[in-house]
Amino acid sequence: MRTLSQPLLQFSSPKITTAAAYQNAKLNPRERTQIGFHKHPKSLPLFSSLSPCQVIITKSLPLVASVALLLTACPAEAGFLSGMKGIESVPGPKLPELDFLKRINEENQKKYAETDAKFKSSPILKELLERSKQNKEKNEKAIQDKYCLRGAEWGVGDCSTEGMSPADREKFISELKQRAGVTE
Known part of the structure; x- marks a missing residue:
């Protein structure tokens, strides 16, 4: 070595x-x-x-300098840079406006407004909206019936069968099953 x-x-x-x-x-x-x-x-x-x-x-x-820095330094919080403005906040340059493009845009906006008005007043849309409303009500009722049936079978909730005689309980549950469309 x-x-x-x-x-x-x-x-x-x-x-x-x-x-x-x-x-x-x-x-x-x-x-x-x-x-x-x-x-x-x-x-x-x-x-x-x-x-x-x-x-x-x-x-x-x-x-000593390290300890002083640790004791005086403020902790960074979430959103530390949230107040900073980014490049997306800087407005872009003003582009020249061309008359023929402006006219085309206005014509298109008028066409779109007319088409939207025709569609909103169409009988097909009205019929679909009415069906949707009816289906929503029907589905809500079916869901409520299923929850009521489950509560009756378990003996909890608003549809609880607590305190009913066994015969009344069976009759009540069979009516709920019939209403909910559940078959065994």
Whole structure:
């Protein structure tokens, strides 16, 4: 195993006991060697002229800044960008109005209005609307009858058979089945 003559990094912390990998330009990545950190208090030239109190303050400054940012930052809420105007709110350029296109558009609008009026007054549409109304009423009644039958069989709800004699109960349920169109 080769050893490196000059480490790239040195740390002054005596608590660090793990080994670090150093790279030499002549060695490929597979031949890197691990060397323990130096435990000298003055190994980093940056902090060598500072007192221990100044070193602590200097090293804790990033932590203090991070805590200050976390405490003062406002959380983003849903709809954070909802007040922003997008590109769709920017009006487009004014296009030139051509008279012949304007006339064609007006004629088409008149044709569409006439066709809509004819369709709304047609007897076929009136007949279909009337049938639809009748079917809706009939279907609502059928659904109510089915729910009433179910409530009578289970003994719950408005159609409950609670308190009826067994003969009255059977008669009532058979009438509901006949009304709902249920066959057994």
